[in-house]
Amino acid sequence: MAADIDEQPAGYARLLDSANAAAIAHVAAVVAERRPRHVVFTARGTSDHAALYGAYLTEIRLGLPAGLASPSVVTLFGARPDLSDALVVGVSQSGGSPDLAEVLRSARASGALTLAVTNAPGSPLAETAELSIDIAAGHERAVAATKTYTAELLALLMLIEGIRAGDGVLPAAEREALAALPDLATRTLADDTPAQLAPRYRFARQLVTTGRGYAYPTAREAALKLMETSYLPALAFSGADLLHGPLAMTDPEVPVLAVVGSGPGGRSMGEVLPRLGERRADVVVVGSADVPGATRLAVPEVDERYAPLLDILPLQRLALALALTRGEDPDAPRGLKKVTATM
Template identity: 35%
Template sequence: MDIKMDMYREIMEQPRVLGGILPKNEAVLNSLVAKIKESDIKQVVLAARGSSDHCAIYAKYLIELLVGIPVSLSAASVVTLYGGELRYENTLVLAISQSGAAEDVAAVVKNGNRSKAVTAAITNKEGSLLDKEAAYGLLCAAGEEKSVAATKTFMASLYLVALLVAKWAGNSDLLKSLEALPNALVHEAAQVDSIMALAREYTFMRECITLSRGLLYPLALEAGLKMMETTYTNARGFAVSDFQHGPLALVQQDTPVFLYAPGTGAAHKDAVAAFEQYAALGADLTVFTSDEALAKKARRAVITAKADEYTEIFHHTMAAQLFACGLAIAKHKNPDAPRNIKKVTITK
């Protein structure tokens, strides 16, 4: 498909980008893991905004599941707006910012340095504010990202998080899955035409709900954000569990609902139950899943590649990005330059 948009080109670059991340970062990853282990780390604090915050939620799940220590998401305004000073002894402070220019995120890292935390940052720009401030800099190595919508930098950030956790936990199975992932994403790349055609069925859509559970929950948030910023659709993301506590009232006949359903693992059963509930309420359901039996029940579906529960988020991410890009094209919007927002957002 000949689509002359930076967002589309950058989505399709992702398999190549992921393939270059470990060679670029392995020495720093090994040094960081060694420092973590010698520092008796008892908690992790994550600092991020926007898409990077969704990556941080994935990091929270992965670290708590595979390393077994508690993880919290920093409220950066405690430091920047209220002048708070937090005690980060025996803490890993991990910041994520694709541009590396987020001043509030950097302020959390500075606080961490002052209190002798181990500090690390994931960015796409070597020598950026955040890269300089953190003791350990991990680089997305994605090249320049021209589209305002973050795609390849978001995927690269997820990949760096997974590599860090796999090495920290000594999880060789996850490392093998990550090594195979760049080639495995060919599955989603091959579905460009069908995903774009699906997106064209939603040109009418002004609002929708994006849902998932567990390790795929951050993707529900990210998928909603991509639709918001590129197509101006009011897309609200929730965890399936939280959605039951009030927001379920939003669903009525033909409400567009996008369910990113795990095809395996602990959250699979809940996703199937959620599908059945929303279908009974009359929702206009589109399901992204590797579970072919579930996909057959849906009015519309994208079948993602089969993967373990820790890495299937990468397949869902690429499919969701392609859908958002296709929806923007169908609505005659320019996803590379949406209204009111810039590529680098500075918050304090």
């Protein structure tokens, strides 16, 4: 897991190189020409959080309605939704889950434009879809996904910005900003604060993660990593949803990881943090925002769209360090396999 985490800056650079960028630009141009009226994502597990990030990008940057499909609608209940005007995107590191392939097969039969975003270009998912993007993350050794998750994020970002451009080619300013990500990721991973923080949670019985907008998928993915590797019950909430009731469960015995950036989503957390303070919750702030008096996992400031590619890195390292601190083996989580086949 440690090796996979450390490979992420190189993975960013690889996906941004000319050949991979050109392949994503081609797919983006095809999608832009087809002019879908809405976008539906389908995914499971970690990839579901990448898909949620893609849905935020789609609605904010493209102005198109977006949502996440429930595969069981097709596979268990036999429904065949009319997706003739949609782009349907399957996101999966392995591309091997039969239910995701079935969703794309059904969508394509109804006239949808289908796209697979996967680390396995020869997988059933990629073969089912009309279009595919190889996230080029390389072999991921650990069961808990890390580098494939961030590669999915970056591929979706490049895809959606390419669709927005119309011809798939990102504006020069966008390319320049993305080119800085590998170095920023290296800087983020060099900070040893996550390992120092892990003993603080050694005996925690539950934990809450929270964030808004682009940060919400990060909160959900962080909660999943903690559950997978440390078996620590972790509940993820949108900052807005946290105020609608779950706030009551927070207290000094329930740690809170709050993902807070410098954009609109981060600023909106200004309503949440004081309420957590009233509950005397044990709060650690993750991100670029400077919150006076708060313990921080600091991340370089970038455009809020890019922040999920950096914010998750210290949280992955925290999950790794916490598993080791609690005497667990993060490379062999009990009951988990690299590919989970569901229908």
